[in-house]
Amino acid sequence: MMTELSNGLGELRDLHGRHFNSLNKNYMLPADSVEMKRLNAQHTMLRIALGNLYPENYMEAIVTRLAPMEGETIRICDFGSGSGDWAAEMAATFPHAKVLAIDLAPGLPVNPPANLEFKVADVTQEIPEFINQFDLIHGRCIGNGVKDYPALFDLVHRYLKPGGILIIAEGGAREVV
Structure with a gap:
């Protein structure tokens, strides 16, 4: 899936000819078309390595949690979505x-599913409207x-939500907790 980067929202800053986010100075990778191509390739590689969009050993729990429920809206959130490919594929898998x-930084897959929304925000800062909203939260390579x-x-x-699932995947030698 290819991603176009929207620069019309003003959340980007230019540095040495590359675009970077302006919300979180700790995140030092660019947010431009070159980076989106790298993120597309990274997503494809991780999906192939995992054999799916999430670890196989958690498939039953995830599919059960995300199954349609009468009177309930199922919500999935992708923290640090980057190219948006994971979120778009989850939206297609769970319509x-x-x-x-x-x-x-703003970015959205070309022709995103209708049930996919994109928000520019820093997930390390509290977002009050998110409290008790999600059945599954995914974060990958956001360290x-x-x-x-x-x-x-x-x-x-x-x-x-109570019983919700967190999927987080990071690489590297740094201790995170």
Whole structure:
């Protein structure tokens, strides 16, 4: 899936000919078309490595949690969505769910599913309207912008509905908790 980067929202700053987010100075990777192509490739590689959009050993729990429920809106949130590919594929896989992709910079897959929304925000800062809203929160490769994982996990706990699921994946040698 290819992603176009929208620069019309004013959340980007220019540095040495590259675009960067202006919300979180800790996140030092660019937010331009070159970076979106890298993120597209990273998403494809991780999906192939996992064999799915999420770890196989959690598939039953995730599919059960995201199953349609009478009178209930299923909500999925992708923290640090980047290119938005994971969120778009989840929206296509679970068309009855509302999927929210959040990132520091504007970007959205070309022809996104109707049940996918994109929001520019810093997930390390509290977003009150998210409290008790999500059945599943996903965050992958966001460590570059997270200084305090325990504080982020506290926010995630408040954003998840009771029984909600957090999927987080990070690489590197840095201890996160």
